[in-house]
Amino acid sequence: MAGSTLHDGTTPLNAAPNQTSDDAHGYYTAGDPIADPVAPTGPIKDRWTNRKFENRLVNPANRRKLDIIIVGTGLAGGAAAATLGEAGYNVKSFCYQDSPRRAHSIAAQGGINAAKNYKEDGDSTFRLFYDTVKGGDYRSRESNVYRLAEVSANIIDQCVAQGVPFAREYGGLLDNRSFGGVQVSRTFYARGQTGQQLLIGAYQAMERQVAAGTVEQFTRHEMLELIVVDGKARGIIARDMVTGEIETHLADVVVLATGGYGNVFFLSTNAMGSNVTAAWRAHRKGAYMANPCYTQIHPTCIPVSGEHQSKLTLMSESLRNDGRIWVPKKKEDCTKDPRDIPEEDRDYYLERIYPSFGNLVPRDIASRAAKYMCDEGRGVGPMVGDFRRGVYLDFSDAIQRLGEDAVREKYDNLFDMYERITGENPYQVPMRIYPAVHYVMGGLWVDYHLQSNIPGLFVSGEANFSDHGANRLGASALMQGLADGYFVLPNTIRDYLADGPFEKVDESHEAVVEAKRAVQERIDKFLSINGTRSADSYHKELGNIMWEYCGMERTEDGLRKAIDMIRELKADFWTNLKVLGSADTLNQSLEKAGRVADFIELGELMCIDALNRRESCGGHFRAESQTDDGEALRHDEEFAYVAAWEWGGDSLEGGQPVLHKEDLIYTAIEMKQRSYK
Amino acid sequence: MAVSGLLFIAFVLAHMYGNLKAFGGEDSFNTYAEHLREIGEPMLPHEGALWIIRIGLIVALVVHVACAVILWRRAAAARPVQYAVKKNTGSSLSSRTMRWGGLTLLVFIVWHLLNFTIVKVNPSSGETGDPDHNPYALMVDSFDLWWMTVIYLIAMLALGMHLHHGTFSSLQTLGWTNTATSRARARAAGWVVAIVIAGGFALVPLSVLVGIIEK
Amino acid sequence: MNLTLKIWRQAGPSDKGGIHTYQVQGISEDMSFLEMLDVLNEQLNEKGEEPVAFDSDCREGICGTCSLMINGEAHGPEVTTTCQLHMRSFSDGDTITIEPWRAEPFSVIKDLIVDRSAFDRIIQSGGFISANTGSAPEANSVPAPRDKAMRAFNVATCIGCGACVAACPNGSASLFLGAKITHLGELPQGQPERYSRVVDMVGQHDHEGFGGCTNIGECASACPKEIPLDVISQLNKDLRTALKNGY
């Protein structure tokens, strides 16, 4: 396609890919290629403006008659509920926590990007767009990303108006910092609690609409099924987690803003309850799952301390600005007190391998390097399995250079948190860190309107795949969640709703009854297997498989092995699970069982996706695809496409997922290989 | 509640100042007692000002006790099931005993008024009405009895504790403790008020008991 | 270490409930308190006894989901959330009593889980700034003095956990309430609704059945985010001004 012109008159800068390898042969069925049916055209900077104009409006008097279900109250869901409520639609909002304010967006620490160029350091919408596409290793859609960069500035305005207490300078104006290795200062922050403050802003805006009567909130409700009637998403089946009642909720449109599925690895920085159930149920009803293997692994987390570990804690990336990362040169030093290891016996491996970026190399590179050090047997900290899984992050130089007080001022809360969890004082002993799963770029496939391939099903935030390609820049997930919720969805959903209100669906409709029956049956099944193992133990085992074979480094053999292991695990799960208690009260084991069942199926698909993609890009590193000196090697000519997977039935019954490819065409940016050496 | 409480504080401060006149001897004290009744004359009738103060105090007492009862009932309703184990880590004993301390004070005030104001019972002789119109003598007679002094001292302990928290609490209730410093000052004020008032009141009966003040 | 746990068990809202005693062995001091309970639950599940229900989500001290009265202290003996409390704060052989938050508006749903939806309703009554999406002015058009913005931020860190209510002998939610009033009241954007907000929120607080504040201070010492008592003073001040001005 290179050299030709697209129908909007622009020239594509890359060719359509042509895959020659077929590692996943036998695990999947090839489907038809797909394209975004509502992809915008014209000069990139006008696309969103034009689209907002072209999209049809809904008469204010009609809005009251239109019902919108929004599952999820994080930044993506909370912001959408507030905005659509303000517009006058009838919104029903769902979350599994006891309050919308507790969605996992609350845990984000570092900040949120916006192209405000307040520092006059050369930032612009185009630069943010460029950085995001490049950061995503050219695996995202350029129109979507451009729109994200374009609305980023409005997000900050909106949040400030709501009372989000961003950090300010002495003159009372907003402060920015540079984040995640980019060269401009465009990150807005509220100390280390940016996600919390943004979410509370969205939550309060949403509660205001609850008071106004436009939003009805359903907390401690878990969506367990999507209702599809005549090909359109028309509602959900949810379980009231307190009474156990299985409820039917019908609407004209359904939005999933249910967050990421990083917990498929069991240990991650996600919340205990983060899950894939809502997305997976939609997937099983026909929605495509795109690029599920793209996982972001964050290099600075507190290492696992033992078998009992239930989750991992992230330590802000900013620590890498002053801390130096090293491991002992000699294996026998690994059990020594680090302070007794002389300078010449330390290997500051990032500074050694990447002299120009040093400790500030991107997340995936820093993570992988730590893994290699530990695999070589030079890790530190307690033995976990056969290895010590940790590397030192040392502040002694910084303390000497800046003084302990200056270090304290910058990082005190992080140091405190570290000490609370590990019992070690990082002012005296170097911290130990290890990578952990942090974010997933993959998610349900959506078009430019954030609508999935099921009409009436929209997906926003981390739950969709749209903006980050194969890797996400720091401080961009919060931006995406709020962009989707405040500015994108309200402007795209109206085009769909302009055809509504749709024909009323009755609770007795066959599709509704069937969906409800399926949910009930599944619950009864969990409670009646009566085996010997808890859902949690299956989850742990799945996590180990995923981390080992579908984690920081993936190989053809490993992935095949993982798929076999997961299939065995799945068979065992459905025959040997043990869930106590009953279905008609709060029952956390039952909730867990449902989530784990879906994670197992997702894990299998992730491995198949990873197996198919025989290239290294962003967070996905295939050992078979690296340069001579061990760096990630992309294959644009084969893989510059979105892998959108269609559910093809249960693998235990011979089903295979169907792969649909969407070519990624760039007209505004030329593709380049990354280099951080 | 805060306003009525602060009114009480003002009253007890003045009251204590008056009591200390006992160290000036019989005449000084009785003149003060008489003077109390003459404030504002001839614009006000005899005992006019005193009655205004009395009415003010009675209203304040009603308000104060009514508020206390409401708070107590709300607190009881807000925690119908008690903890099996409950530790207190951030509060003073005085803050947690405001209600019982207040109740003690209420009982004491009743007895106190019977003793010195309404019935004027002289506990040593059993006569009532203070026929000699000699408040000083009544006071010295009363506090010559050890158990009267003990009752009185217990009441002052209760008062001191009530004021230790009450002073801080009223400033906080009125919204005057918006910074860490002002809060620390309010806490300090609580100590000062408590010690000055309870201490000041306690001086007189103690002095009577040990004979520094006598008829 | 080995521990004796005395845990409140209650099958449902209408069950009477009571304290049950369990033993757990081999607890490492690197475990978090909730991981220790996970161990107990795995053990119960094996024995065929229903696991103890307790709330948690982020397990990093920010979402406010976890609760628990641990040996008579909300979130246990350290200034942190229960999920960030680690077993090194206990010793071998300890007996630990674990109860749910107790307050009439926080009714028990099951075992150690309570219903905190009253907090949402308090926010609904006025804990927001009315700024519809799209109507916001350029962010830097209204500077906010740094010290005020800092105070706003410091109190906006409230995680809505309810420990203040649990610890308060009066069962009052004034610290939670004061934190929100102060957060929004310190910012220029919060001024237009400042006085109606405080009146409405206090009204809802009382309506929910929380007790009245007598400035005892247990709340601030239980608060994992160290919200200071002066937010209650601010609340009172704003309320006084509001009432004086006829709100």
Ligand SMILES: Cc1cc2nc3c(=O)[nH]c(=O)nc-3n(C[C@H](O)[C@H](O)[C@H](O)COP(=O)(O)OP(=O)(O)OC[C@H]3O[C@@H](n4cnc5c(N)ncnc54)[C@H](O)[C@@H]3O)c2cc1C
């Ligand atoms: C520790 C940590 C730090 C981070 N730091 C940053 C940062 O500094 N900057 C940045 O940009 N990004 C950061 N991120 C990423 C970012 O926080 C998330 O990607 C983003 O907040 C996701 O928002 P969301 O609205 O899509 O989903 P979430 O906030 O995860 O919300 C999901 C919602 O869906 C609901 N839900 C899920 N399943 C169901 C179901 N079945 N039924 C009913 N409800 C359901 C949940 O109740 C919840 O309300 C961080 C992430 C983590 C974990």
Ligand code: HEM
């Ligand atoms: C008549 C018997 C009394 C009773 C039953 C009583 C009861 C109470 C109670 C229950 C409180 C609770 C409020 C709190 O803890 O902050 C209180 C507060 C207070 N009391 Fe009393 N009290 C009595 C007498 C007094 C007296 C004699 C004084 C002063 C000399 C006084 C001064 C105060 C003050 C200043 C407060 C603080 C008010 C606030 O925080 O708003 N009280 N009282």
Ligand code: SF4
């Ligand atoms: S004020 Fe403190 S204790 Fe109360 S809800 Fe907020 S964080 Fe929890």
Ligand code: FES
């Ligand atoms: S579980 Fe989130 S604060 Fe404890």
